[in-house]
Amino acid sequence: MRYKIVTAAALSLAAALTLSACGSDGGPAGADGSAAEISAPAGDKAATVLDRPFEKPDLVLTDTTGKPYDLRERTKGKPTLIYFGYTHCPDVCPLTMSNLAVARKQLPKADQDKLQVVFVTTDPERDTAAELAKWLPAAGDPSFVGLTGDFPTIQAGARQLGIGVEPSTKDKNGKVVSMHGTQVVAFSPKTDRGYVLYGEDTTPDDFAKDLPKIVKGENP
Numbered sequence: 001m002r003y004k005i006v007t008a009a010a011l012s013l014a015a016a017l018t019l020s021a022c023g024s025d026g027g028p029a030g031a032d033g034s035a036a037e038i039s040a041p042a043g044d045k046a047a048t049v050l051d052r053p054f055e056k057p058d059l060v061l062t063d064t065t066g067k068p069y070d071l072r073e074r075t076k077g078k079p080t081l082i083y084f085g086y087t088h089c090p091d092v093c094p095l096t097m098s099n100l101a102v103a104r105k106q107l108p109k110a111d112q113d114k115l116q117v118v119f120v121t122t123d124p125e126r127d128t129a130a131e132l133a134k135w136l137p138a139a140g141d142p143s144f145v146g147l148t149g150d151f152p153t154i155q156a157g158a159r160q161l162g163i164g165v166e167p168s169t170k171d172k173n174g175k176v177v178s179m180h181g182t183q184v185v186a187f188s189p190k191t192d193r194g195y196v197l198y199g200e201d202t203t204p205d206d207f208a209k210d211l212p213k214i215v216k217g218e219n220p
Contacts, residue, residue: 046198046206047220053193054185056080057157061120061149064133069147071118071157072192079215080116080187082194084158084165086123086178087135092200096184097140103207104141111215114189117144120157122165122180124148161185161194190217 056072063069081100085093100117107115119136121127127135132146148154151167158165163181171177186196196214198207210220 045220046202047210048197048199049219050195050197053188053191053195054161056187056192056194057160059120059147059149059153059157061147061153062129064129064136064146066129069145071147074145075116075118075187076192077189078116079114079189079217080118081214082118082120082161082185082187083183084120084122084154084163084180085182086121086168086180087127087131087139088123088176089178092182094139096182096200096202097136097144099202099204099207100184101141101144102204103211104143106208107211107215111212112143114215115211117141118147119144120147120154122154122158123168123176123178124151124154125168126176186214188217189215196220 056075059071061069061071083093083096083100085096087093097117097119104112104115104117117140119132119140121132127146127148129146129148132148136142136144136146155165158181161183163183163185164179165181166179168176168178182200184198184202185194186198187194196210196219213220
């Protein structure tokens with residue numbers, strides 16, 4: 001298959017022109033902070049395969065039961081999808097969780113059990129463990145992991161994946177808005193590195209087509 005190389009600068013420029021309702025979709029950077037080269041199949045494929053995969057963030061946050069959740073340890077050797085968003089998001093976040101839930105259900109039961117979907121809040125002041133526990137099953141799937149914690153830790157973890165997350169602000173109507181990148185990052189069970197990105201326009205069918213390969217650590 002023919003691949004094209006897309007630089008992080010190009011992705012950042014494109015993202016700046018297509019901001020979502022609940023955040024900006026900043027282009028990715030390498031694990032060392034440098035620009036990351038992207039290898040993506042030519043055409044209209046949803047997946048963007050990274051030439052230089054991301055290290056999994058060294059994040060210890062709080063899950064929906066109120067217990068510490070060590071991201072690296074708990075997802076080690078497992079196919080993992082990570083998304084940063086917030087429960088009060090009006091559109092993109094619940095749609096992304098719903099799309100992933102629909103796609104996951106199309107996997108064989110054994111693969112469903114292997115796949116880890118992790119939702120990290122970008123609005124921890126409102127998104128408590130209890131709030132995430134109530135929202136995630138309705139927006140996505142009961143198997144999805146919801147994480148909260150202090151904002152600086154969450155922001156630093158997102159930045160390790162090239163995802164911009166800004167402190168919550170209020171708009172002119174007094175509504176709290178959380179600005180964040182909307183990528184879903186897929187981590188390989190073989191290497192524990194984030195090697196595939198999906199944007200907010202990814203459909204359930206796109207995910208369903210790719211997840212069997214993601215579960216195996218293969219390129220979609």
